[in-house]
Amino acid sequence: MVKLKGYIVMLGWVLLSAPASASSVCATDDLGDEVCLARPAERIAALSPGATELVWAAGAGDQVVAVVAYSDYPPAAKEVTSVGSHTRMDMERLLQLQPDLVIGWVTGNPTEQLATLKELGIPVFSIEPRSFEAVSHTIERLSVLAGTEAEGFAEAERFRQGIAGLRAQFAESKPVPVFYQVWDEPLMTVNNDHLIGEMIQLCAGDNVFGHLERLVPRISTEAVVAANPEAILAGGMGEENRHWLTRWRNFPGLTAAARDNLFFIPPSLVQRPTPRMLEGTRLFCDKLEVARARRP
């Protein structure tokens, strides 16, 4: 009798677990939590513009059912239903879309709302890539959860190889003192720990404010003049707005202004941790090469 009971229990165990484990997928998110899905996600909600790009890069764009404001890349993302901004989501609309996987943003989304989603039994995978390698690793993990490993791993490798290629190409180049302007009023830059700082270093740029303590330091115009960078790179609001650079023409004593090394970099290529950073880094490196060529 006991044996029979054990047998039934075992049989039940096998019947219940076998189909699930055969197709279940797991990945560890940037909070260190392991997220497991019984089957690859089919309805993904991406709660930051960066997450949207990364899910598309992982080859799972077709599975995205919800995005947040400013999710403008790839263009197909604009067609997906928005559930508010990344700082305050419309929870009703999000739940109505019945996602089976939510991609959260560690420091961008309200932790309270992510906790509510978890309580309601929706798997939340929180990401925040802070290095080149993390971008590739994130794409790989997302593709595992979405069941699109072939595309995801290929894209992650393409990015990895691209960055490695640039790194090798500029390893021996002469350093160029650089100032990168994130914002105009107030004047803000990045230090060496920031991803943009890493991009500058990779192109053999020497970030004049790289040693500062804060990730995104606020600085004065005087500090820039005193540091006298050889090139100034600026983002700006929108993709074609170059007026942030014109202020530096008032300082002819600045090497960057004297040699006209004032370069515009489209912010969307460098300010989101996505594969488009490869294009942005290439642009950085090209501009610094121009600056090197203008040396007397």
Added chain:
Amino acid sequence: MIRPITLPLSLLALASVLAMVISVGVGSVAITPMEILSVFLGDGADLQRTLVLELRLPRTLSAFATGGLLAVAGALMQVLLRNPLADPYVLGLSGGAAVGALLAMLAGLGGVIVSGSAFAGAMLATLMVFGLAHGTGSWTPSRLLLTGVVVAAGWGAVITLMLAISPARELPGMLYWLMGDVSYARSPWPGLGLLLIVCFIVAPLGRSLNVLARGPMQAAALGISVRPLEWLIYILASLLTATAVTMAGSIGFVGLVIPHMLRMVLGNDQRLILPACALAGGTLLVLADSLARIVIAPEQLPVGVITALLGVPTFLYLLYRSR
């Protein structure tokens, strides 16, 4: 004597219930009243059950609790200081709470720790203001008010400093917290429980509070032990504010405006005003939060914006009409 109190309170209670029905009834996902009814009868589709029972109802109750707590805290402060400008925010309680919460956010902590830190900040602010207002001399309402205002200005400077030096990525969360938002509330029960308890504590004190509102000399002459009563009011008001701020960030304006509005309409009888504040404050915030959720959906507005936009014209109208 019973009737003049019962009628306004019944009307306000009715308004609260109506506001809650509206709040549970509206949202960015359309659910018909019949479907909501069937959810409450234990029926209905899974999605509708989740939306109504897990999102709308807790949020509505949180909004009600937060509004009620703030309005009662404001009414108590105004009695204590005999100054129409008194409100928990003017006295630096919310500033202390905000500094506590922002410190926790700066340290990269979230959720419960931010709430706990906000609570600690509010209580620290309370002790500071009360301790400093005592000073070496005597303790007067105007001295307490001035101390509170100056301490509040100090907190304001600390908040600005923290915003200026905090990493850019933490900024949006901090700014939204400072604007106040009920969507951050996790559970309505501590707030609702406290609101109920405080109403029971202050109910028997109504007569004493009425006398105190006329001045401490008269109160003392009429046999009321003024100092313990003042301490009790101050501690209760701080506890109420700290709980409200912990639930939904710093939502200004409710504590200042609701008690004044009610006084203009109902007269200055604390036995009536305090429970009326709990109901009216809750109602205002529930309505404001419903609007905040749907006005520009799917984008969500901070509820503090709506309370001010609803409350300011109403208040100015009542002020204009009053003599």
